[in-house]
Amino acid sequence: MTVIEARGLRKAFGSTIAVDGIDLRVEEGRILGLIGPNGAGKTTALNAILGLTPYEGELNVLGRDPWSEREQLMRDVCFIADVAVLPRWIRVSQAVEYVAGVHPRFDRAKAKGFLGKTNIRSASKVRELSKGMVAQLHLALVMAIDAKLLVLDEPTLGLDILYRKQFYDSLLNDYFDRSRTIVVTTHEVEEVQDVLTDLMFINRGRIVLNCSMEEFESRYAELMVHPEQVAAARALKPIHERQALGRSILLFDRADRQQLAALGDVRRPSIADLFVAVMGNPAGEAQGVAR
Amino acid sequence: MNTHSSAMPDSAGTPRVAPAKMSATRPLYWSVRRELWENRSIYIAPLAAAGVYLFGYSISLLCMPRRMRAMAASHSEDPLVMLAMPYSHAAMLLLVIAFIVGVFYSLDALYGERRDRSILFWKSLPVSDLTTVLSKASIPLVVLPLVTFGVTVATELIALLLSIAAHVRSYAGASAPSTASLLFQMQVVLLYTLIVLALWHAPLYGWLLLISGWARRATFLWAVLPLLVISVFERIAFHTWHFRSLLKDRFWGFAEAAFALRMPGGEAIDPHFIPVAQLTPGKFLSTPGLWIGLAVAAAFLVAAVRLRRYREPI
Numbered sequence: 001m002t003v004i005e006a007r008g009l010r011k012a013f014g015s016t017i018a019v020d021g022i023d024l025r026v027e028e029g030r031i032l033g034l035i036g037p038n039g040a041g042k043t044t045a046l047n048a049i050l051g052l053t054p055y056e057g058e059l060n061v062l063g064r065d066p067w068s069e070r071e072q073l074m075r076d077v078c079f080i081a082d083v084a085v086l087p088r089w090i091r092v093s094q095a096v097e098y099v100a101g102v103h104p105r106f107d108r109a110k111a112k113g114f115l116g117k118t119n120i121r122s123a124s125k126v127r128e129l130s131k132g133m134v135a136q137l138h139l140a141l142v143m144a145i146d147a148k149l150l151v152l153d154e155p156t157l158g159l160d161i162l163y164r165k166q167f168y169d170s171l172l173n174d175y176f177d178r179s180r181t182i183v184v185t186t187h188e189v190e191e192v193q194d195v196l197t198d199l200m201f202i203n204r205g206r207i208v209l210n211c212s213m214e215e216f217e218s219r220y221a222e223l224m225v226h227p228e229q230v231a232a233a234r235a236l237k238p239i240h241e242r243q244a245l246g247r248s249i250l251l252f253d254r255a256d257r258q259q260l261a262a263l264g265d266v267r268r269p270s271i272a273d274l275f276v277a278v279m280g281n282p283a284g285e286a287q288g289v290a291r
Numbered sequence: 292m293n294t295h296s297s298a299m300p301d302s303a304g305t306p307r308v309a310p311a312k313m314s315a316t317r318p319l320y321w322s323v324r325r326e327l328w329e330n331r332s333i334y335i336a337p338l339a340a341a342g343v344y345l346f347g348y349s350i351s352l353l354c355m356p357r358r359m360r361a362m363a364a365s366h367s368e369d370p371l372v373m374l375a376m377p378y379s380h381a382a383m384l385l386l387v388i389a390f391i392v393g394v395f396y397s398l399d400a401l402y403g404e405r406r407d408r409s410i411l412f413w414k415s416l417p418v419s420d421l422t423t424v425l426s427k428a429s430i431p432l433v434v435l436p437l438v439t440f441g442v443t444v445a446t447e448l449i450a451l452l453l454s455i456a457a458h459v460r461s462y463a464g465a466s467a468p469s470t471a472s473l474l475f476q477m478q479v480v481l482l483y484t485l486i487v488l489a490l491w492h493a494p495l496y497g498w499l500l501l502i503s504g505w506a507r508r509a510t511f512l513w514a515v516l517p518l519l520v521i522s523v524f525e526r527i528a529f530h531t532w533h534f535r536s537l538l539k540d541r542f543w544g545f546a547e548a549a550f551a552l553r554m555p556g557g558e559a560i561d562p563h564f565i566p567v568a569q570l571t572p573g574k575f576l577s578t579p580g581l582w583i584g585l586a587v588a589a590a591f592l593v594a595a596v597r598l599r600r601y602r603e604p605i
Binding site (some may be wrong): 047050052053054070071072073074075078079080081082084085086087088089090091094098099101102103104138 | 317318320321322324325328329404407408409410411412414415416417418419600601603
């Protein structure tokens with residue numbers, strides 16, 4: 001089943017084009033990572049998918065038009081738009097009660113189960129919780145909803161590494177199954193590399209790369225080249241070259257691995273390295289990604 | 292994937308639970324409760340005012356004998372009015388409090404959620420913008436009047452008990468039972484007044500909600516200044532005050548429409564004690580201003596719903 005289908009999705013704010021004609025197709029059971037520099041149009045694209053903003057072009061989410069059918073759509077779609085959108089005045093118990101009150105697919109016992117594994121007390125107000133705990137609370141609420149599509153926009157921004165790790169662990173272990181679909185944007189690409197099934201790079205409102213992780217693994221190879229072989233390696237047309245610890249590291253797209261192995265050490269590139277290479281920019285512009 | 296299933300029986304992978312049946316009004320009910328959680332001033336402010344009033348009233352009871360002598364000397368006041376006065380003071384105080392709370396609530400209702408970005412959380416749930424705006428409009432139009440009525444009745448009963456306890460019997464031979472019947476009449480008038488005020492002031496609250504959904508900052512200024520500018524402009528340009536009298540009518544016009552302000556004998560009614568016979572619901576309901584006002588309020592709310600659909604966090 002196709003969960004999200006977009007054709008020529010476009011959104012402009014005045015003369016600024018945030019999303020410039022995106023074609024997108026996300027099937028059920030995938031975990032898609034949407035990676036791009038700040039201002040690339042990720043959040044705008046997600047907002048269109050969530051029915052938060054009007055758009056041009058065709059967009060279909062779970063068979064519905066998000067802009068005109070947001071309310072119905074939200075029964076099957078959950079999202080965490082940012083780390084800190086839970087209202088600060090609300091008590092944990094009130095948040096659970098409210099979601100249980102308005103959401104037909106919310107399982108209160110499940111939410112309490114998730115919260116029981118954390119240090120969050122149900123009498124606390126959100127303003128009394130640490131940032132990491134707020135993210136845990138939001139995730140517990142969202143995971144207790146039996147949704148078909150979960151959209152996460154920078155869900156772990158500003159959290160320390162323990163919370164980030166835990167966030168994705170519980171998402172995979174306690175929530176994800178093959179009938180759910182997750183779309184996530186993040187700058188912490190290293191941490192989601194093993195979580196994703198699909199990868200999409202977006203820059204200046206356009207998709208610059210769209211592949212499954214299997215494809216990613218088979219297409220791209222990174223070669224730490226022996227110093228004396230640099231010229232030979234360069235002849236194979238790497239898509240990117242960088243220096244680390246005095247050695248050249250070359251990134252290849254669809255190169256013969258046997259050939260590469262003769263020239264140095266071949267390994268799997270990280271998403272961040274590929275991102276820098278694909279964006280073709282000096283480190284400055286891709287700073288949001290490569291950490 | 293499901294290594295945690297034993298600990299979490301409902302974990303992913305088990306068959307989906309059928310979604311709970313949900314009536315159309317349930318999101319509205321929970322949205323109103325949500326407003327009460329967030330804005331506790333809706334009931335705390337009236338309760339606090341009632342407490343202050345009762346405290347002041349008990350002190351005045353202690354000084355009562357002296358005042359009674361002064362009263363007997365003057366004889367100018369209608370005894371019913373004298374009897375009703377302390378209770379009507381409580382009611383008026385609480386009406387004013389409800390208005391103030393309603394105004395500030397409405398100005399913040401659709402602004403606060405954008406400012407603290409929580410609108411993104413509310414919009415992630417299957418609650419329509421219409422339901423949200425209606426739940427917010429229901430606070431000044433339904434919830435606050437109900438709270439005011441309940442708190443006023445309770446306050447007046449406590450005041451009555453206090454006066455009995457202080458052995459203050461009567462001015463014109465009125466016993467406690469006749470005070471109780473007077474109080475009952477006053478409750479009828481209060482309920483009527485609350486309904487009249489809510490209906491008459493609906494466009495005011497609608498305007499405030501609209502501004503709170505539109506302004507990016509300084510909601511109070513945006514709500515008030517344009518009205519001021521329009522009336523001053525009209526005065527300068529056309530030397531008239533039509534807009535100002537329109538506003539004035541929107542604040543106070545209910546009195547003339549909903550009450551017979553002259554007693555059958557011709558004298559003006561005392562706002563401290565309005566006999567039930569002076570209520571004119573028929574006249575009120577046939578006042579065009581009421582229906583025009585309600586139509587304007589509806590238009591403001593429709594605009595607020597549209598705005599909420601488009602607006603993003605500030």
